[in-house]
Amino acid sequence: MEQRMNLKAWAEEDKPREKLLKKGLNALSDAELLAILLRTGTRNETVVELSRRLLNSVSNNLDELGKLSINDLQKGFKGIGQTKAITLIAALELGRRRKLGQTLERTQIRESLDIYHYFEPILADLPHEEFWILLLNRHHKIIQSVCISKGGVAGTVVDIRLIMRHALEQLASSIVICHNHPSGNKNPSEGDRKITQSIKEAGQLMEIQLIDHIIIAGKTYYSFADEGLLY
Numbered sequence: 282m283e284q285r286m287n288l289k290a291w292a293e294e295d296k297p298r299e300k301l302l303k304k305g306l307n308a309l310s311d312a313e314l315l316a317i318l319l320r321t322g323t324r325n326e327t328v329v330e331l332s333r334r335l336l337n338s339v340s341n342n343l344d345e346l347g348k349l350s351i352n353d354l355q356k357g358f359k360g361i362g363q364t365k366a367i368t369l370i371a372a373l374e375l376g377r378r379r380k381l382g383q384t385l386e387r388t389q390i391r392e393s394l395d396i397y398h399y400f401e402p403i404l405a406d407l408p409h410e411e412f413w414i415l416l417l418n419r420h421h422k423i424i425q426s427v428c429i430s431k432g433g434v435a436g437t438v439v440d441i442r443l444i445m446r447h448a449l450e451q452l453a454s455s456i457v458i459c460h461n462h463p464s465g466n467k468n469p470s471e472g473d474r475k476i477t478q479s480i481k482e483a484g485q486l487m488e489i490q491l492i493d494h495i496i497i498a499g500k501t502y503y504s505f506a507d508e509g510l511l512y
Contacts (some may be wrong), residue, residue, distance in 0.1 A: 297329065309345065312336055318368050323360040331360045344499070347406040348375045368385055377402055390421045393504035396457055396495045399426070404461035404497045410437040412460040416453035417492065424451050439476050441483050448489050455490040456480075459497065467498035469505070475504055 297313040306314075315332035322328035339345035346369075349357075354366035361369075376476070380402040390396060404411060410432045416424040422468055427447050430437045437460065441511040449457050458480060460473075469477075473496065481491040505511050 284400055295312055296362075311341065318372055319361070319365050321360075324368065326360060330366070331358070334358065337360070343373075344406050347377065348408050350408075367457070374443050388422050390415065390417060390423065390457060390492065393495060393502070394491055396493060396504075397497065397502045398457060399423075399496065399499075400459045400497055401463075404459070405499055408463050410461055410463060412437050412439050412448065412458070415457040415459070416448055416451045416454045417438060418452075418455065419454040421455065421492070424453055439480075441476075441480055445487060445489070448484070449487065453489060456491050457492050457495070459495040462496055462498045464467070465498050467496050467501050467503040469494075469496055470502060477510070481511060 295361065297309060297316045300313065301309055301317070309317075312329055312332040315335065316328040318376070319328050319332060322331045326334070335354075336346070339349070346445060351363065351366040351370055354369060356464050383485075390399075399415070400413060404414070411434075412429045414427050414429055415426070418424055425447075429443055429447075430439055444456070444458070447453075458477070472493070477491070477494045480494075484491045491511060493504055495505075495509065496503040
């Protein structure tokens with residue numbers, strides 16, 4: 282019977298931590314980087330094998346891995362307890378925030394793609410819907426972004442009065458609204474169309490222009506402005 286090789290018996294250059302020190306971050310695979318976070322495997326599985334199994338479950342897609350909850354990780358993978366699950370979730374959140382920090386440099390909104398680039402790190406990986414607004418000055422530069430509501434998989438409740446209050450408090454000349462579709466379908470629902478029209482009309486009464494409504498569905502998006510639905 283073939284005996285499994287324990288991680289301790291591996292060559293030094295094949296151990297993730299030692300490999301990182303000797304060859305640098307770029308030499309490590311995604312599984313090896315995860316193994317450093319997880320630290321230990323199980324009696325029948327090295328930590329690198331555990332990491333590979335975890336990645337295989339999401340088709341080696343780190344964005345999909347970021348959607349897993351602590352409960353998903355604990356219940357779905359033998360060898361991952363609460364401490365390991367929390368460590369993974371925290372590391373993935375740091376990566377998301379780093380990506381978001383890069384988007385903050387894009388302070389002026391010129392087209393729908395600018396809006397997508399701003400919100401994609403915030404909304405693309407969420408398993409539930411969130412509704413956000415961007416408050417803009419008269420040069421279409423971002424004053425502030427605000428999360429208006431959080432909901433379930435199928436939708437979220439939007440209070441138009443709350444949106445207008447934020448816009449008035451910040452003396453915004455225009456606004457952008459954005460929400461995500463966890464289903465991956467970027468097309469707007471009838472409810473999406475109605476709330477867009479209502480927000481547009483409310484803004485017109487207060488001389489606050491609705492620039493666009495973006496629906497983010499993973500790596501793609503839908504723009505009401507690009508489709509000519511705001512004119």
